[in-house]
Amino acid sequence: MSSIYNQTIKMFGSHPEPGFESADQQNYVWGREWGCDNDVGQIRVCLMHRPGDEMEIIDRNMRIEEIGSYGDLGKGWYFQSDTVPDWDEFRAQHDGLVATLEKEGVEVVYLDDVEPDGIKSIYTRDSSFAIKGGGIVTRLARTIRRGEEAHVTKALANLGMPILRTLHGTALAEGGSFAWLNETTTAIGRSICVNDEGCDQIEQVLNAQGVELIRVDMSGYSIHIDGHLTMIDKDVAIIDPDGLPYPFLQRLEQLGIRTVEVSDQDNHWIINCLAVSPGRVIMPRGISNKTADTLASMDIEIIEIDYDKVQLNGGGIHCSTCPLIRDSVH
DSSP: OHHHHHHHHHHSOOOOOSOTTSHHHIIIIISSOOBOSOSSSOEEEEEEOOOOGGGGGOOTTOEETTTTEEEETTTTEEOSSSOOOOHHHHHHHHHHHHHHHHHTTOEEEEOOOOOTTOTTTTOTTTTEEEEBTEEEEOBOSSGGGTTHHHHHHHHHHHHTOOEEEEOOTTOOBOGGGEEEEETTEEEEEEBTTBOHHHHHHHHHHHHHTTOEEEEEEOOTTOOOGGGTEEEEETTEEEEOGGGSOHHHHHHHHHTTOEEEEOOTTSOGGGGSOEEEETTEEEEESOOOHHHHHHHHHTTOEEEEEOOHHHHTTTOOTTTTOEEEEEOOOO
């Protein structure tokens, strides 16, 4: 009996090749090729959350003078700005971003369930991000955002997207501080929201795929790298050099990445933009003529939308989008 069993196992045994991330295995096992190996290829699927009733927890009577804004230490919520927008206008701007993405051929899928006080859940970039063959579910640093991890896990599972790692233990990381620089190089902004354990766990998955993770130390209480750098074409990044350490700027140059520095005349939120395809970028209004001319000279196309109301909550266009599938670029 054992010889028959052994012969069967030998004939029908383990098959490590082709690998998990291969097109063959992705389509066979998971139904489509999931993930991203860059930040600029055509977006095929993007996870978003339309702000709902959770925004109503913000009480305009709960002002905290020390932060010049609103919050409740007991319940743990805070608002980012000294002005609270009209929520219909807030949602309309988010709807406008969705419409723009759909016009660009993007399939928008939604994170429907959120925490009752999940006012930051609109910023789907942070609770997960895509790598080759699947996603990584992060562990959010701030208590106001705890619980988002469970909801995004359910959303990805319902879509059929493989989850390659869920950060655990004392790891902290948020997707807004992760960036693809090219198909073999990524960066993560180490900050109050991203600790070494978070970097280590992400690095383990990336290294297994032959991808390098560069750790970039953010300044002061800056939380995410996407406030200082966003890739907008295969070899072009828009940056705020004051928020990035010089050795990292040197590394960008070594990688052949050309940089466009924002000027004092620019709305700083233009850094928090989104490439929907190579050299085609959605930005909030407020780009200066100087920067617009520079981008035009580099064949970068800009789609401007209104997003100032959403930015009042502490996040922009890049924050509000989590691409799950992008085309590779070569």
